[in-house]
Amino acid sequence: xxxxxxxxxIATAVVxxxxxxxxxxxxxxxxxxxxxxxxxxxxxxxGWGDLSCHGNTNLATPNIxxxxxxxxxxxxxxxxxxxxxxxxxxxxxRYHFRTGVSGVSEGAGRLNPDETTLxxxxxxxxxxxxxxxxxxxxxxxxxxxxxxxxxxxxxxxxGHWGHYFSPPLDHNRSRVKGNGYLPNDLTDHALTFIDxxxxxxxxxxxxxxxxxxxxxVEDEFYRKFDGLDPExxxxxxxxxxxxxxxxxxxxxxxxxxNVGRILSKLDTLELREDTIVIYFSDNGPNSFRWNxxxxxxxxxxxxxxxxxxxxxxWPDKIPSGRTVTEVTGAIDLLPTLAxxxxxxxxTAKPIDGRSFAELVLRNPTSPNDSAAAAWPDRELFSVWRxxxxxxxxxxxxxxxxxxxxIRKDRGQRDNVAKDYPDVARKLRAAVAAHxxxxxxxxxxxxxxxxxxxxxxxxxxxxxxxxxxxTIQRSAKAPNNSFFTNWTRDNDSITWDIKVGxxxxxxxxxxxxxxxxxxxxxxxxxxxxxxxxxxxxxxxDPPIWDKSKERVAESHYFVKDFRPLELGVLTLKxxxxxxxxxxxxxxxxxxxxxxxxxxxxxx
Numbered sequence: 001x002x003x004x005x006x007x008x009x010i011a012t013a014v015v016x017x018x019x020x021x022x023x024x025x026x027x028x029x030x031x032x033x034x035x036x037x038x039x040x041x042x043x044x045x046x047g048w049g050d051l052s053c054h055g056n057t058n059l060a061t062p063n064i065x066x067x068x069x070x071x072x073x074x075x076x077x078x079x080x081x082x083x084x085x086x087x088x089x090x091x092x093x094r095y096h097f098r099t100g101v102s103g104v105s106e107g108a109g110r111l112n113p114d115e116t117t118l119x120x121x122x123x124x125x126x127x128x129x130x131x132x133x134x135x136x137x138x139x140x141x142x143x144x145x146x147x148x149x150x151x152x153x154x155x156x157x158x159g160h161w162g163h164y165f166s167p168p169l170d171h172n173r174s175r176v177k178g179n180g181y182l183p184n185d186l187t188d189h190a191l192t193f194i195d196x197x198x199x200x201x202x203x204x205x206x207x208x209x210x211x212x213x214x215x216x217v218e219d220e221f222y223r224k225f226d227g228l229d230p231e232x233x234x235x236x237x238x239x240x241x242x243x244x245x246x247x248x249x250x251x252x253x254x255x256x257x258n259v260g261r262i263l264s265k266l267d268t269l270e271l272r273e274d275t276i277v278i279y280f281s282d283n284g285p286n287s288f289r290w291n292x293x294x295x296x297x298x299x300x301x302x303x304x305x306x307x308x309x310x311x312x313x314w315p316d317k318i319p320s321g322r323t324v325t326e327v328t329g330a331i332d333l334l335p336t337l338a339x340x341x342x343x344x345x346x347t348a349k350p351i352d353g354r355s356f357a358e359l360v361l362r363n364p365t366s367p368n369d370s371a372a373a374a375w376p377d378r379e380l381f382s383v384w385r386x387x388x389x390x391x392x393x394x395x396x397x398x399x400x401x402x403x404x405x406i407r408k409d410r411g412q413r414d415n416v417a418k419d420y421p422d423v424a425r426k427l428r429a430a431v432a433a434h435x436x437x438x439x440x441x442x443x444x445x446x447x448x449x450x451x452x453x454x455x456x457x458x459x460x461x462x463x464x465x466x467x468x469x470t471i472q473r474s475a476k477a478p479n480n481s482f483f484t485n486w487t488r489d490n491d492s493i494t495w496d497i498k499v500g501x502x503x504x505x506x507x508x509x510x511x512x513x514x515x516x517x518x519x520x521x522x523x524x525x526x527x528x529x530x531x532x533x534x535x536x537x538x539x540d541p542p543i544w545d546k547s548k549e550r551v552a553e554s555h556y557f558v559k560d561f562r563p564l565e566l567g568v569l570t571l572k573x574x575x576x577x578x579x580x581x582x583x584x585x586x587x588x589x590x591x592x593x594x595x596x597x598x599x600x601x602x
Contacts, residue, residue: 035125035201036314036341037275039194039266041259042090042205043252044083044134044160044212047285048307049292050252056290058230059249063260064311067279071313072322072360076406078329078391079282079308081299081384083159084109084136086282086330087207091117091137091148093334093353097383097441100448101137104159105478107448107464111137111148116347118334119149119203125343128197131155132190133207139464141455146172150205154189158463161209162480162558163544164216173457181218183208183251187258191265198269201341206262208255212286214556215247216549221257222250232290235411244287247550272315276340278333279311295412301382301389301399302412312360314340324359326375327391332356354378379427381434388435390427395420397427449575452598453501460495460578461595468492474557474592482561486582486590493593495578497526502573504601507531509580510561510594514540516587523583524566524596526576531567532583535591561594568601 049056053065053073080086084104085096092099092115100112111117119129130152135145139157146153154171161167164182168175178185190206210217225246234240259279266272284305285291286298296302310328312318317340331353338345339357359375377393387399396404396412403417403424417424452458463478469491473481483493507524515538523532539562546554582590 034274035127035343036317037201037271038122038127038203038337038341039262039275039277040203040205041255041262041277041279042087042133042207043255043279043281044207044209045248045283045286045298046211046252046255046281046309047289047291047297047304048281048294048309049290050211050248050281050285051309053311054292054309056232058228058232058245058290059253061252061256063256063263064279064309066263067277067311067313068321070315070320071277071311072318072320072324074310074312074328074356074360075323075325076327076391077280077308077310078306078327078380078382079280080330080382081283081301081305083134083212083282085384087111087135087137088115089330089353090333091115091119092349093118093331093347093351094349095331095352095381095383095438097438098349098352100445102442102445103385104136105463107450109136109138109159110143110448112445113142113147114348116349117148118337119145119205121149121334121338121343121345121347122201122203122341123149123151125341126201127343128193128200128202129205130190130193130197130202131205131207132186132193133205134158134161134209134212135207139461140451140458142451144173144455147455152193155186155207156209158461159479160212160477162214162475162556164209164214165544165548167558173455181216181254183210183254183258187261190262194262194265194269194271198271207282208258210255211248211251213244213551214549214554215244215251215551217247217250217254218548221254222247222548222550224253225250230290234288234290235293235295236288239288241287241551243551245289248285248287248289250550276312276314276318276337279309280330281308283308293411299384301384301387303396303406303410306382306389306391318360324356326356326359327378327380327393328356328359329353329380336360379430381431383434383438386435386439388431388438390431390434392427395423395427397424397431401428401431403427449496449498451500452497452578453499453503453505453571453573453600457597457599459595459597460497462493462593465493465495465580468494475555477555480556480558482559483593486592487585487588489581489583489585491582491590493580495596496575497578498575499571499573501600502571505569505571505598506601507566507569508563508597508599509566509591510597511535511564511591512539512541512559512561513591514538514587514589517585517589517591519584519586520582520590521584522564522566522591523581524569524578525581526569526578527572529570531569533564533566535564537562561592563597564591569598571598
């Protein structure tokens with residue numbers, strides 16, 4: 001049996017040492033001040049324009065808007081072009097390419113284990129820490145949220161999920177079935193966490209899964225938008241997919257309702273004045289819809305793909321109804337929250353972000369004056385693959401080297417590089433250097449196997465495997481796919497793995513099999529160890545109901561899977577290839593595969 005005290009075995013000694021030191025400091029500090037609770041809402045694929053407080057009359061988000069009314073709004077807050085990079089930057093205070101994160105699927109979203117997270121810091125300072133929703137920074141230990149400073153996790157670790165009604169989820173490493181509409185279910189668990197820890201400082205992180213596709217939403221919220229001709233449209237209305245817009249708006253109103261539930265819980269428990277509440281999103285909108293006339297959407301490094309809503313409330317500490325105009329970003333959240341909550345911010349690696357505590361805690365004479373003179377200008381970079389852009393207080397240099405005066409031209413329509421040649425030259429050089437560093441880091445982290453044996457149980461989902469032969473994924477994106485169309489006996493599925501603890505592991509495959517294919521054999525092997533079994537039971541469930549998915553011809557397909565015991569494998573420490581084959585097919589086809597699970601044996 002794996003010793004749980006030695007779960008994390010990948011280059012984490014520095015982090016462990018830092019956290020140990022922090023814990024000693026935090027205990028002493030806790031005696032001197034009362035630490036505020038922290039609640040962080042992170043929407044998934046919600047654009048800056050998807051809030052009524054930003055002028056969108058297509059929808060109403062009163063609960064989220066109240067955070068702007070009762071707190072402070074950051075007018076120029078920037079995240080990354082896509083999901084996992086933003087999460088890495090928020091959690092570490094470092095540009096994502098320095099943390100091991102380079103993409104959103106096939107393992108590219110994993111946050112290196114030697115990074116110190118915001119949760120590590122708060123946990124060491126005595127906080128109860130919980131995350132309820134989409135993680136997207138690693139599945140297997142030591143990448144799992146329970147290895148990254150969180151005491152509790154309920155949600156999913158993938159980049160997106162294929163169904164939003166009672167889907168399979170992870171609760172503290174155990175496979176469970178969700179309960180109802182997923183954002184509501186996540187909120188229920190966050191509310192329970194707050195109830196259980198209301199008498200001590202807590203960090204409650206709620207990364208919603210919406211309005212990311214698939215566009216599933218309850219009738220209660222969709223009814224208002226069904227058939228709606230939006231009053232406010234994208235700057236290029238011919239590009240707008242109206243069914244996607246309607247669904248996204250409905251999903252945003254559902255988020256607002258759930259935010260309101262948590263804000264009400266804080267009021268009921270008389271925690272309002274003792275809690276910092278933050279709301280932001282992980283990238284621009286996932287479809288062309290109204291976004292304040294900005295250029296681009298999710299996946300672009302323009303204003304529309306990078307600018308996020310950001311609202312922060314802490315009654316009596318942070319002024320209400322105020323707007324901060326300085327350029328800030330996701331990399332600033334770790335140092336800012338650590339300073340505001342007086343949590344020691346000693347990390348194993350240098351922080352790229354800058355604390356903006358002075359901007360939000362200051363009480364200026366004018367409600368919209370954040371004392372810009374005290375906030376030095378900066379160059380805030382955004383990277384997606386090899387595309388790089390940079391934002392300063394006045395300008396944005398785009399990926400093609402064009403320069404825009406964002407103070408006058410948020411829509412990036414007028415290239416002013418000829419008017420400011422020195423600025424353009426300087427920023428182009430800075431972008432080139434930043435791109436070169438990013439490419440170097442991406443290359444260094446490109447060859448990372450999936451970790452096995454760093455916890456008692458390891459799940460290797462289909463998204464982390466590679467199909468060979470006729471085998472195909474159920475969806476074009478790996479994130480929540482399963483393997484199907486296994487029609488030849490020389491086809492295979494492989495996982496590139498690194499075994500942390502040698503020993504015997506019981507192997508299980510989650511499968512489906514039609515009646516005509518019962519009797520097929522399935523074999524799992526690596527190096528000189530293998531185990532094989534025959535599929536003896538039919539399990540051929542239908543694809544889950546898609547009637548509440550509001551966009552036609554979606555590529556998301558989900559069904560139930562059943563465990564099939566394969567036997568015991570002997571794993572040696574180090575790197576290897578785990579291979580699943582089907583030496584005997586019956587009826588010209590083998591099983592569909594969702595995942596392989598390896599559990600350490602005594």
